[in-house]
Every structure is written in structure tokens, then in C-alpha cells.
Amino acid sequence: GAVVSQHPSWVICKSGTSVKIECRSLDFQATTMFWYRQFPKQSLMLMATSNEGSKATYEQGVEKDKFLINHASLTLSTLTVTSAHPEDSSFYICSARDSGSATDTQYFGPGTRLTVL
């Protein structure tokens, strides 16, 4: 199946700093990528939909100025958590839609664990 990578796999930062997470589709082009957040023992919650070359669409309750998304190419989307605080500590997962597949399947990355001290 298609592969989606994320970098870094984990990051620890101090409160008030910004953290950038990269999501790459390795063997297909993804015009649309998605960013999710998952708290322990909970399901994935969609944060935003990232479209190549245009502004991201944020879900209700997600601060667009805090979670900056850039989808600069067909294989790369980045999520920047600005001025991170301990409550932002979570597991961040991206997915990429393979629009070239018959089923328009979304493939998920391995996730990035963010810990804010």
C-alpha cells in the first residue's frame, strides 16, 4: 500500500516554543492531506483539511492561528504548533488522500508524539 511518513516521530519542547511537524506522501501525489489529534485512549479527531496550493479548512473549535498548516507541494504538508502549551501535548497524525486510487483511499502516517513541558 501507499506510504505516508511523518517527521519527527516524537518531540519534547518547552512551553511557549513552536514546533513543526512534516507529513509526506512517499509514493503518490496527495492534493489533500488531513491533520488529526489523538489523546490517550481516545479516537482521532480531525483538526483540519490541507489542500495543496490553498488555505487549509479548520474544524470547529480548532484555532487556525495556533495550528498553522502549509501544503506547499503535492507530497508535503506541515503543521506548526505555535506557542505550544502543555495542553497541546498529544499524538498528531496526518493522512494523505490518494486521489489516483479507485477508492480515493486515505493513508495515515505513523504519528508524532508532542510533549510540551
Place this chain on the structure above:
Amino acid sequence: QKEVEQDPGPLSVPEGAIVSLNCTYSNSAFQYFMWYRQYSRKGPELLMYTYSSGNKEDGRFTAQVDKSSKYISLFIRDSQPSDSATYLCAMRYSSASKIIFGSGTRLSIRP
């Protein structure tokens, strides 16, 4: 009421048993149904993808969709310890719409 309901478990069964995982949903407009497996501290992995009602089989896994009852199931035959993971049901209205996830069921297969 949540759009997608899934028993969080945990569910523990002996190796070799048949496992049945289920989800119910409230909106009849859902057309695409998926099951994902997620190991601890990893991203979800797509296991089964079904459009509309019916059954789909892939190896030891069988997915069933009953749209009249708004009920979907995943069966795992000859369960293995390596099947121990969280299983997430998911669905969406169209091939381009966002995915709505269930809360996930934690499954443990005892050797």
C-alpha cells in the same frame, strides 16, 4: 448522540478464537465504511474498505455492512496475539468527504 458508536472494550479473547467487532451509526447517508487497526503509538492502518451494504473478505478478516440496521461488523478468524491492537471503525458520506471515526475497541488476544 454520536454519529458513530463503538464499544471501547477492552475485549480479551484466547488465541484462535473468532473475534467480532461492531459499530452502529445514526446517519443513513454514510456510504463508505472502513476498519482501521492501530497499534500502540502508531498511526492507523487500513484493513477493510467497503462501499454500501454487503460482505467483504480478505484473508482472516471479514467486514459486513447492514445499512438497513445501520450496523457494521468486523470478524477476525483464527485470532493471533499479533492482532492485539485498537480497531477503529470509520465511515464517510462520499469518497471525498471527511472520515468519521468510532472511538475504537481495544482488543487483546491471549496466547
